[in-house]
Amino acid sequence: MNAITIDNLNYGYQEGEPLFQDFQLTVPEGQWLSIVGHNGSGKSTLAKLVLGLLEAQSGDITVFGQELTPASLAAVRAQVGMVFQNPDNQFVGATVADDVAFGLENRQVPSAEMPALIEAALQQVGMADFADREPHTLSGGQKQRVALASVLALKPKVIILDEATAMLDPAGKSAVLATLQELKAKYQDQLTLIMITHDMDEAALADRIVVINDGELALDEKPAALFVQGAALKQLGLDQPFETQLQEALPKAPQQYLSKQELAAWLSTLKA
Numbered sequence: 001m002n003a004i005t006i007d008n009l010n011y012g013y014q015e016g017e018p019l020f021q022d023f024q025l026t027v028p029e030g031q032w033l034s035i036v037g038h039n040g041s042g043k044s045t046l047a048k049l050v051l052g053l054l055e056a057q058s059g060d061i062t063v064f065g066q067e068l069t070p071a072s073l074a075a076v077r078a079q080v081g082m083v084f085q086n087p088d089n090q091f092v093g094a095t096v097a098d099d100v101a102f103g104l105e106n107r108q109v110p111s112a113e114m115p116a117l118i119e120a121a122l123q124q125v126g127m128a129d130f131a132d133r134e135p136h137t138l139s140g141g142q143k144q145r146v147a148l149a150s151v152l153a154l155k156p157k158v159i160i161l162d163e164a165t166a167m168l169d170p171a172g173k174s175a176v177l178a179t180l181q182e183l184k185a186k187y188q189d190q191l192t193l194i195m196i197t198h199d200m201d202e203a204a205l206a207d208r209i210v211v212i213n214d215g216e217l218a219l220d221e222k223p224a225a226l227f228v229q230g231a232a233l234k235q236l237g238l239d240q241p242f243e244t245q246l247q248e249a250l251p252k253a254p255q256q257y258l259s260k261q262e263l264a265a266w267l268s269t270l271k272a
């Protein structure tokens with residue numbers, strides 16, 4: 001089954017200025033998809049269209065077989081969670097636990113069931129010990145993990161992360177990405193991840209990367225196949241990952257794509 005199908009999507013913010021024209025994208029259930037593209041290419045707009053925060057001028061968006069319409073909006077949103085870029089704009093609760101509770105209350109989960117659900121969600125992101133903390137006392141990475149817990153508590157089948165690590169320091173970013181990897185390992189095909197990012201190291205974690213360029217799907221590849229396309233990426237305003245640039249600058253390096261770990265292993269075989 002497909003998690004998301006976007007068919008012949010047409011959307012523009014202004015009349016006569018289309019951003020997406022007959023746009024197509026299918027995301028199979030359980031896939032980890034990265035969406036990359038230069039600033040203003042349409043990535044966030046696409047996420048907002050899938051969540052029904054924006055309404056397409058025409059075309060169909062289907063989430064697990066259910067077409068997105070005003071009538072199905074609530075049912076579709078129940079399946080799709082979203083984590084945004086700014087960790088400070090995502091909190092409504094006075095404490096971490098209150099914040100996770102907020103979404104559950106909206107879903108009218110009986111209050112007797114809430115403590116266990118909150119505890120389980122916080123545990124999954126390694127934040128169970130912070131339940132009573134005020135969100136403003138957390139680091140950026142911790143805040144994003146709580147935002148993820150608030151989404152997870154609602155048991156979504158799809159999580160969209162829109163530049164969710166962009167404002168984090170390296171440690172915060174690593175913690176969020178490690179959490180995502182753990183979640184994916186745990187839920188496997190039960191969880192579809194769509195990660196909008198500028199960061200190629202982050203995109204490398206996905207099963208598949210699509211490059212959006214001015215509302216068009218420019219490239220659609222597995223990470224290893226995308227990263228060797230340096231010239232095409234440059235033309236689309238993107239860089240290869242650092243290790244791929246390094247590999248290509250080394251005259252004797254293997255010609256095929258090497259991950260960071262594989263390149264390090266190859267470098268360590270070289271004699272001084």
Ligand SMILES: Nc1ncnc2c1ncn2[C@@H]1O[C@H](COP(=O)(O)OP(=O)(O)OP(=O)(O)O)[C@@H](O)[C@H]1O
Nearest residue numbers: 013014019037038039040041042043044045046163
């Ligand atoms: N509310 C809006 N009203 C009018 N135009 C908008 C609005 N939001 C975005 N746009 C325009 O639509 C285009 C796509 O923007 P979008 O935010 O989807 O791109 P993006 O790929 O997510 O960019 P970034 O990487 O900078 O977040 C841009 O040209 C942007 O200026």
